[in-house]
Amino acid sequence: MYRYDEFDLGFVSGRVDQFRDQVRRRIAGELTEEQFRPLRLMNGLYLQLHAYMLRVCVPYGTMNAPQLRKLAHIARKYDRGYGHFTTRQNIQFNWPRLQDVPDILEELSEVEMHAIQTSGNCIRNVTTDQFAGAAADEIIDPRPVAEIIRQWSSLHPEFTFLPRKFKIAITGAPEDRAAVRFHDIGLMAQEDEAGEVGWSVYVGGGMGRTPMIGQRIRNFVPHEDLLAYLESVLRVYNRYGRRDNKYKARIKILVHEEGLATIREQVDSEFEKVRGGILTLPEEELSRIRAYFAPPQFVLSDDRFNLADLKRNDAGFARFVEYNSHPHRQAGYTSLTISLKPIGGVPGDATAEQMEVVADLAERFSFNELRVSHEQNLVLPHVAIRDVRAVYDVLKEYALAEANVGLITDMITCPGLDYCALANARSIPIAQDLARRFGTPERQAEIGPLKINISGCINACGHHHVGHIGVLGVEKKGTELYQLTLGGDASESAAIGDILGPGIVAEAVPDAVERLVQTYLGLRETKDETFIAAVKRVGAVPFREAYLAT
Amino acid sequence: MQILTANELLSGASVYFGDDRHWHQDIQRARIFSETEASELDGLIAAAVATKRLISVAAEKVRIDKGRVVAQRLRERIRAEGPTSPRHAVQPLRESDHVSL
Numbered sequence: 001m002y003r004y005d006e007f008d009l010g011f012v013s014g015r016v017d018q019f020r021d022q023v024r025r026r027i028a029g030e031l032t033e034e035q036f037r038p039l040r041l042m043n044g045l046y047l048q049l050h051a052y053m054l055r056v057c058v059p060y061g062t063m064n065a066p067q068l069r070k071l072a073h074i075a076r077k078y079d080r081g082y083g084h085f086t087t088r089q090n091i092q093f094n095w096p097r098l099q100d101v102p103d104i105l106e107e108l109s110e111v112e113m114h115a116i117q118t119s120g121n122c123i124r125n126v127t128t129d130q131f132a133g134a135a136a137d138e139i140i141d142p143r144p145v146a147e148i149i150r151q152w153s154s155l156h157p158e159f160t161f162l163p164r165k166f167k168i169a170i171t172g173a174p175e176d177r178a179a180v181r182f183h184d185i186g187l188m189a190q191e192d193e194a195g196e197v198g199w200s201v202y203v204g205g206g207m208g209r210t211p212m213i214g215q216r217i218r219n220f221v222p223h224e225d226l227l228a229y230l231e232s233v234l235r236v237y238n239r240y241g242r243r244d245n246k247y248k249a250r251i252k253i254l255v256h257e258e259g260l261a262t263i264r265e266q267v268d269s270e271f272e273k274v275r276g277g278i279l280t281l282p283e284e285e286l287s288r289i290r291a292y293f294a295p296p297q298f299v300l301s302d303d304r305f306n307l308a309d310l311k312r313n314d315a316g317f318a319r320f321v322e323y324n325s326h327p328h329r330q331a332g333y334t335s336l337t338i339s340l341k342p343i344g345g346v347p348g349d350a351t352a353e354q355m356e357v358v359a360d361l362a363e364r365f366s367f368n369e370l371r372v373s374h375e376q377n378l379v380l381p382h383v384a385i386r387d388v389r390a391v392y393d394v395l396k397e398y399a400l401a402e403a404n405v406g407l408i409t410d411m412i413t414c415p416g417l418d419y420c421a422l423a424n425a426r427s428i429p430i431a432q433d434l435a436r437r438f439g440t441p442e443r444q445a446e447i448g449p450l451k452i453n454i455s456g457c458i459n460a461c462g463h464h465h466v467g468h469i470g471v472l473g474v475e476k477k478g479t480e481l482y483q484l485t486l487g488g489d490a491s492e493s494a495a496i497g498d499i500l501g502p503g504i505v506a507e508a509v510p511d512a513v514e515r516l517v518q519t520y521l522g523l524r525e526t527k528d529e530t531f532i533a534a535v536k537r538v539g540a541v542p543f544r545e546a547y548l549a550t
Numbered sequence: 551m552q553i554l555t556a557n558e559l560l561s562g563a564s565v566y567f568g569d570d571r572h573w574h575q576d577i578q579r580a581r582i583f584s585e586t587e588a589s590e591l592d593g594l595i596a597a598a599v600a601t602k603r604l605i606s607v608a609a610e611k612v613r614i615d616k617g618r619v620v621a622q623r624l625r626e627r628i629r630a631e632g633p634t635s636p637r638h639a640v641q642p643l644r645e646s647d648h649v650s651l
């Protein structure tokens with residue numbers, strides 16, 4: 001993975017010193033909260049319901065073992081012994097004290113991490129496929145380009161005060177595991193007629209109160225022109241984005257109001273000016289960055305799982321292999337997802353001890369590499385198939401072997417009203433109730449792939465719009481209500497869920513989801529027809545009827 | 551009926567303005583402002599902000615339920631008691647975190 005050069009080291013440690021002084025001045029009363037707030041937000045420090053919250057960046061979801069071990073140390077020393085992994089592949093600490101934050105940032109800088117640009121109206125952490133560099137279906141490893149985008153967008157003088165925050169996702173595989181069409185800019189690897197790999201660019205996607213699916217603005221941008229093209233899109237947005245209204249300030253509104261053709265014209269005109277200039281990415285530079293992401297020294301092997309055999313002899317392990325492993329491009333290897341969705345637990349949370357265990361496993365079995373998925377799980381990207389049993393045994397010991405990846409209990413869930421100052425309703429207890437209702441292995445296997453996403457307010461950090469079943473917390477006359485949506489899809493067949501009916505109280509959510517699941521089980525054509533495929537085939541009507549029936 | 555609440559600067563903890571003009575962690579120690587006393591709130595909010603030790607200073611509606619102060623909004627009840635599932639204690643104040651007006 002990428003290692004900081006002298007510039008990066010100086011930049012990050014300079015920021016720590018700067019923030020230390022800002023905190024000192026705030027505590028000494030030299031700065032008001034109004035003056036300090038933008039400074040702390042630029043360093044990822046929010047004030048939530050109960051305490052400060054520090055959001056630490058995990059660039060494109062890629063970490064190594066020492067970094068995860070450092071996060072465990074921070075959780076234990078400065079927080080309450082746990083951290084929360086987010087849908088931007090970052091980690092949040094819920095209980096730091098203000099004076100400790102400069103020390104935390106200093107400790108992070110020791111392992112080449114920081115919290116810069118995890119807040120504010122700037123370009124946020126670029127997210128990518130959690131199996132990047134490992135997936136069997138990958139056209140290209142997107143991480144070198146993600147790293148180049150990180151470098152270009154870090155403290156970019158022109159784009160530090162955009163109309164609103166700006167999110168970029170990138171995937172190198174045809175199966176979209178990074179929800180690229182729900183980002184301000186989404187990039188998908190593409191091959192042109194000559195077999196050259198470049199990028200198909202989508203613009204104007206997003207969730208929040210006005211969910212929109214990104215539209216393709218350009219079919220193919222070669223590597224060398226990518227930064228110039230991104231710069232052109234950002235310039236058009238920075239110039240014309242609605243600064244007059246916070247709720248209309250994202251690029252999706254600009255694209256919607258002006259129309260894709262107009263935006264394309266403006267971007268193209270800008271692109272003509274900057275193309276071929278200093279933003280051109282020379283092949284040598286791309287190769288230099290690529291070298292950081294060179295594949296590890298795999299041991300040649302033709303090991304494979306024998307699932308039928310495993311199912312006969314060890315059902316628990318067989319389930320883990322079936323749901324938590326992902327095809328690897330190297331024969332004899334697999335990528336293992338470590339579910340952070342234990343039945344009845346808090347989705348996305350990991351204790352310090354669990355982080356240390358996963359860091360050890362990464363060192364021993366995954367060439368020191370780790371990933372955070374936007375679905376709030378951890379990934380060991382390169383595990384030899386012959387080592388999977390040993391990994392599983394350790395995971396089991398630390399309550400990390402839940403075999404539910406992609407199943408109904410693998411829910412994306414935002415912190416909601418238990419922590420978040422913007423929330424209308426709680427998310428975590430809803431996820432816990434649903435997990436308890438559907439959590440037996442037999443039940444989950446019977447239902448098959450099904451994504452439930454839960455947000456505590458319309459900001460949609462829990463991606464409810466793209467849940468096959470989405471759950472949105474709203475508040476009515478002091479009561480938490482939950483609005484259910486159906487048919488959302490974050491994959492390459494992107495879709496926004498439809499609202500099923502009036503909001504319901506928390507206690508009614510498991511029964512309502514039960515009725516949707518029963519409807520699906522009753523109408524699926526075969527056991528292989530997934531929930532979302534069935535919804536797309538038959539439409540929402542039978543589900544809506546089931547939802548409304550009490 | 552209203553109370554005055556804020557987050558304390560060093561810890562970020564939720565605190566409540568008490569009869570003794572100190573800011574307390576326990577909502578039960580909050581001073582209750584009746585309708586007729588509401589005019590005092592603006593001045594107290596300004597004084598609290600001026601300490602530079604309190605953030606998000608705001609008045610909140612409450613009711614008295616079996617002798618206990620209960621915030622009207624669920625958000626405020628969770629703020630007063632901590633996350634619900636699993637239950638976590640609220641952020642503790644240390645000696646240096648105490649503020650008074």
Ligand code: SF4
Pocket residue numbers: 414415416417420421422423424455456457458459460461462
């Ligand atoms: S969706 Fe709303 S409640 Fe959930 S984390 Fe985002 S802002 Fe907070």
